[in-house]
Amino acid sequence: MELDECIRKRISVKNYLNKEVPNDIIGLVLEAASLAPSAGNLQNWKFILVKDENKKADIAEACKNQNWMNQAPAFIIVCNDEKIITSMYGDRGKLYSTQDCAIAAQNIMLKAADLGLATCWVGSFDTERIKKILEIPEDVTPEMVLTLGYSEEKPEYHDREPVTRVTFFDKWGKKTDEKSLFPLGQTAEKYFKTISKQVKKQNIWEKIKSKFKK
Numbered sequence: 001m002e003l004d005e006c007i008r009k010r011i012s013v014k015n016y017l018n019k020e021v022p023n024d025i026i027g028l029v030l031e032a033a034s035l036a037p038s039a040g041n042l043q044n045w046k047f048i049l050v051k052d053e054n055k056k057a058d059i060a061e062a063c064k065n066q067n068w069m070n071q072a073p074a075f076i077i078v079c080n081d082e083k084i085i086t087s088m089y090g091d092r093g094k095l096y097s098t099q100d101c102a103i104a105a106q107n108i109m110l111k112a113a114d115l116g117l118a119t120c121w122v123g124s125f126d127t128e129r130i131k132k133i134l135e136i137p138e139d140v141t142p143e144m145v146l147t148l149g150y151s152e153e154k155p156e157y158h159d160r161e162p163v164t165r166v167t168f169f170d171k172w173g174k175k176t177d178e179k180s181l182f183p184l185g186q187t188a189e190k191y192f193k194t195i196s197k198q199v200k201k202q203n204i205w206e207k208i209k210s211k212f213k214k
């Protein structure tokens with residue numbers, strides 16, 4: 001799959017088909033995770049794959065009762081073995097170690113999308129409970145739980161601010177209306193076209209114009 005298609009297809013899915021994901025497919029996803037960049041190439045991640053129904057149920061409960069998670073046939077918990085990095089980079093290493101796990105998680109989600117699978121990043125959980133369920137050592141932190149399975153949902157578009165609104169040039173807050181910047185200009189145009197279509201549909205524009213004519 002093209003990278004762009006893959007990025008666009010990755011959405012958070014909370015409805016899964018009752019269908020196992022073969023181990024060799026999960027293996028490809030985990031391999032993609034291990035290819036993520038990391039500070040000093042220290043690879044401070046460990047991945048815990050959970051398929052056991054009882055364990056999944058306990059985890060979903062520890063994720064503030066997000067029961068929808070149980071539909072997914074597998075969970076991947078990305079764990080942060082922080083000490084590997086902090087011993088090298090001190091306090092700054094704490095940030096690096098979380099960032100490393102986040103990139104690995106993104107690789108998991110993108111590779112899953114590439115293979116026709118769906119995921120959802122779950123960050124809301126009781127860390128101590130997850131550690132207990134999975135027997136994670138004291139000095140290792142579960143960073144996120146990723147649900148993995150086949151989607152039952154129709155793909156939806158991302159609900160995002162246009163990139164032109166979240167990008168500054170040269171300094172904080174400085175925007176540009178430079179049209180030649182690709183794909184920024186095109187994305188913004190698409191956004192404004194959608195908005196103006198919606199406005200037309202609702203006849204709002206005509207109402208505004210007639211108001212000004214008076």
Ligand SMILES: Cc1cc2nc3c(=O)[nH]c(=O)nc-3n(C[C@H](O)[C@H](O)[C@H](O)COP(=O)(O)O)c2cc1C
Binds near residue numbers: 121124
């Ligand atoms: C750090 C982080 C924590 C998240 N925690 C949860 C969560 O606990 N439960 C959940 O349903 N979704 C969670 N999500 C998924 C987001 O809600 C989702 O990514 C966001 O709404 C954008 O939608 P999209 O992923 O479909 O583009 C989390 C995402 C991130 C990055």
